[in-house]
Amino acid sequence: MEKIQFSSWVCPLPLRSYPTVVMGHGSGGKMMQDLIEHMFKPLFQSSVLDQMGDSAVVAIPTNGAGSTRLAFSTDSFVVNPLIFPGGNIGTLAVHGTVNDLAMSGAQPKFLSVGFILEEGLPMDTLGEIASSLAEACRDAGVEVVTGDTKVVNKGHGDGLYINTAGVGVIPSGVDISPQYAQPGDVILLSGTVGDHGMAIMSVRQGLSFETHILSDSAALHSLVACMLAVSPGIHCLRDATRGGLTAALNELALASQVGFEIEEQLVPVNPAVHSACEMLGLDPFYVANEGKLVAVLPAEVADEVLSAMRDHPLGRDAVQIGRVVADHPGVVLTKTSIGAMRVLDLPAGELLPRIC
Amino acid sequence: MEKIQFSSWVCPLPLRSYPTVVMGHGSGGKMMQDLIEHMFKPLFQSSVLDQMGDSAVVAIPTNGAGSTRLAFSTDSFVVNPLIFPGGNIGTLAVHGTVNDLAMSGAQPKFLSVGFILEEGLPMDTLGEIASSLAEACRDAGVEVVTGDTKVVNKGHGDGLYINTAGVGVIPSGVDISPQYAQPGDVILLSGTVGDHGMAIMSVRQGLSFETHILSDSAALHSLVACMLAVSPGIHCLRDATRGGLTAALNELALASQVGFEIEEQLVPVNPAVHSACEMLGLDPFYVANEGKLVAVLPAEVADEVLSAMRDHPLGRDAVQIGRVVADHPGVVLTKTSIGAMRVLDLPAGELLPRIC
Numbered sequence: 001m002e003k004i005q006f007s008s009w010v011c012p013l014p015l016r017s018y019p020t021v022v023m024g025h026g027s028g029g030k031m032m033q034d035l036i037e038h039m040f041k042p043l044f045q046s047s048v049l050d051q052m053g054d055s056a057v058v059a060i061p062t063n064g065a066g067s068t069r070l071a072f073s074t075d076s077f078v079v080n081p082l083i084f085p086g087g088n089i090g091t092l093a094v095h096g097t098v099n100d101l102a103m104s105g106a107q108p109k110f111l112s113v114g115f116i117l118e119e120g121l122p123m124d125t126l127g128e129i130a131s132s133l134a135e136a137c138r139d140a141g142v143e144v145v146t147g148d149t150k151v152v153n154k155g156h157g158d159g160l161y162i163n164t165a166g167v168g169v170i171p172s173g174v175d176i177s178p179q180y181a182q183p184g185d186v187i188l189l190s191g192t193v194g195d196h197g198m199a200i201m202s203v204r205q206g207l208s209f210e211t212h213i214l215s216d217s218a219a220l221h222s223l224v225a226c227m228l229a230v231s232p233g234i235h236c237l238r239d240a241t242r243g244g245l246t247a248a249l250n251e252l253a254l255a256s257q258v259g260f261e262i263e264e265q266l267v268p269v270n271p272a273v274h275s276a277c278e279m280l281g282l283d284p285f286y287v288a289n290e291g292k293l294v295a296v297l298p299a300e301v302a303d304e305v306l307s308a309m310r311d312h313p314l315g316r317d318a319v320q321i322g323r324v325v326a327d328h329p330g331v332v333l334t335k336t337s338i339g340a341m342r343v344l345d346l347p348a349g350e351l352l353p354r355i356c
Numbered sequence: 357m358e359k360i361q362f363s364s365w366v367c368p369l370p371l372r373s374y375p376t377v378v379m380g381h382g383s384g385g386k387m388m389q390d391l392i393e394h395m396f397k398p399l400f401q402s403s404v405l406d407q408m409g410d411s412a413v414v415a416i417p418t419n420g421a422g423s424t425r426l427a428f429s430t431d432s433f434v435v436n437p438l439i440f441p442g443g444n445i446g447t448l449a450v451h452g453t454v455n456d457l458a459m460s461g462a463q464p465k466f467l468s469v470g471f472i473l474e475e476g477l478p479m480d481t482l483g484e485i486a487s488s489l490a491e492a493c494r495d496a497g498v499e500v501v502t503g504d505t506k507v508v509n510k511g512h513g514d515g516l517y518i519n520t521a522g523v524g525v526i527p528s529g530v531d532i533s534p535q536y537a538q539p540g541d542v543i544l545l546s547g548t549v550g551d552h553g554m555a556i557m558s559v560r561q562g563l564s565f566e567t568h569i570l571s572d573s574a575a576l577h578s579l580v581a582c583m584l585a586v587s588p589g590i591h592c593l594r595d596a597t598r599g600g601l602t603a604a605l606n607e608l609a610l611a612s613q614v615g616f617e618i619e620e621q622l623v624p625v626n627p628a629v630h631s632a633c634e635m636l637g638l639d640p641f642y643v644a645n646e647g648k649l650v651a652v653l654p655a656e657v658a659d660e661v662l663s664a665m666r667d668h669p670l671g672r673d674a675v676q677i678g679r680v681v682a683d684h685p686g687v688v689l690t691k692t693s694i695g696a697m698r699v700l701d702l703p704a705g706e707l708l709p710r711i712c
């Protein structure tokens with residue numbers, strides 16, 4: 001691929017000078033990154049937090065000698081509407097946290113669930129969502145062991161918000177981190193992109209699509225287990241949630257300080273998602289997924305891992321989309337369908353707010 | 357104490373038939389208990405959840421033989437106003453979860469923090485609260501290792517909500533559960549009751565007290581460690597948060613299926629809290645605390661543990677307030693200052709909403 005010069009780039013917007021929180025601070029983009037880099041990281045001063053994995057990896061001392069490595073993660077869910085094609089806020093709250101644990105290679109074990117309920121929420125709606133949440137836990141083999149319920153006054157929530165936190169156990173021999181991508185590695189993607197975000201958009205007030213798009217929301221830990229069974233030496237895993245495929249690729253390239261080069265036409269997009277994105281002027285590479293992962297791993301195991309992924313229902317459409325290079329560290333380049341190169345940059349703010 | 361007959365009691369209100377969520381479902385009272393008993397427990401079917409400890413106690417398999425016991429807990433914080441005398445939602449979010457872990461005898465280790473921010477929240481306010489949260493973590497010796505930030509539209513939150521989840525390690529030899537109270541045990545209380553709730557009330561819109569009441573919000577794990585150092589055989593610990601001392605006592609009596617008998621005048625109440633409660637027609641026994649615990653333990657170690665508590669800054673006013681009996685299982689009786697007996701029953705709903 002030809003070289004692009006980055007040295008003369010300047011940021012056109014003073015992103016850090018917002019005096020108040022705006023929707024973009026909850027995106028998967030630069031504004032959220034700024035908030036984390038310039039407020040949370042300096043305040044919390046944690047080497048674990050600084051690693052910016054999808055989940056924290058911590059060592060727990062055991063009664064005997066040695067220690068056990070746990071994955072620990074949290075997500076709050078504020079998706080609007082609460083119920084959407086292919087899932088609801090309850091299933092999403094399970095899949096989101098289970099996937100964050102799985103991206104460390106952990107076997108998810110225990111979940112906490114915190115409900116923030118709005119006064120006036122129909123009890124039937126709460127029942128339906130809690131029931132879906134419980135079913136998603138059973139399907140994923142995780143146990144809700146602790147919880148909390150708060151109620152806020154009518155008009156001060158959106159029906160309900162859910163927070164889940166999760167604890168998983170990392171098998172010995174598995175060592176996955178966003179910082180481990182190396183030049184020469186290949187980049188795999190587990191399937192089509194943009195489905196979740198466009199499923200939500202398809203039912204937002206004022207919009208209606210002719211085609212029926214389902215969210216891809218799913219628990220990815222069994223797919224990850226199949227991949228690790230073939231090759232425990234996977235370097236990085238990332239689920240492509242807020243900010244879509246673009247955010248996942250940029251975060252990994254930045255954390256590892258390597259360049260990523262992908263080929264646009266290799267990335268699978270469902271035709272219905274493609275049409276809906278065109279209609280709304282959105283790029284599916286930036287649209288959230290809730291059941292897709294990016295894996296970075298040594299080239300010599302790529303075929304084997306890809307084949308294992310394709311044997312799994314959640315990895316049927318898995319493909320190699322690119323490779324890791326030593327050039328342009330922290331930058332993701334993509335080769336377009338007409339052969340041109342462009343930078344696949346993080347969005348500044350929020351394309352699709354309240355998507356998860 | 358004289359006998360009271362309970363067999364003819366009937367519940368005057370059909371608590372379970374609410375078609376929508378009301379503020380009372382977020383209280384520490386019967387309505388929340390109903391929601392947990394009749395919706396969440398049947399759905400989630402977890403023996404750990406069923407134990408209803410302040411935190412879940414789970415066994416994690418270790419690499420070698422055996423396992424390590426972890427405490428895992430979560431709390432969402434929706435306190436209004438965000439900043440109050442003696443703390444803010446950030447310090448509360450640390451103390452609340454640290455205390456839930458401590459009530460299992462665990463040494464708190466790791467926290468997750470999930471922010472739900474309202475569009476328009478001044479960045480300074482977020483900074484102040486995040487900074488307090490970080491400082492409270494340093495003081496408590498816990499590390500924020502993972503987090504999440506979501507933003508909801510203006511008018512749809514209350515500035516910010518915070519969820520924290522925590523993981524702690526339970527030392528071997530420590531086995532504390534709300535189900536372990538036994539007839540003959542004594543009941544200790546670590547200090548004055550009602551301070552947190554009345555501190556919040558003192559700054560709520562439309563109210564102003566002459567006296568300055570500070571929240572008692574504090575991390576109790578070092579107090580618990582001192583108590584366990586004297587006697588690892590403590591049966592139950594409970595922090596007296598939503599629903600106050602009354603809820604803590606009722607929950608333990610119910611879980612252990614024993615009777616509790618306490619003496620009202622032994623319970624310390626700050627004079628300013630007493631006056632404020634009188635003015636508002638509130639009973640300090642029902643008002644939330646965020647830095648007070650109830651301990652149930654064998655009578656033979658009570659003096660030693662009480663003395664250890666009084667040597668700790670957070671247990672200076674610790675007292676023995678009563679004892680556990682075999683009679684009237686699940687019911688808490690209190691002897692009033694004029695010598696009469698009354699049932700200290702759980703409130704139905706919410707006396708002071710949005711207190712934590």
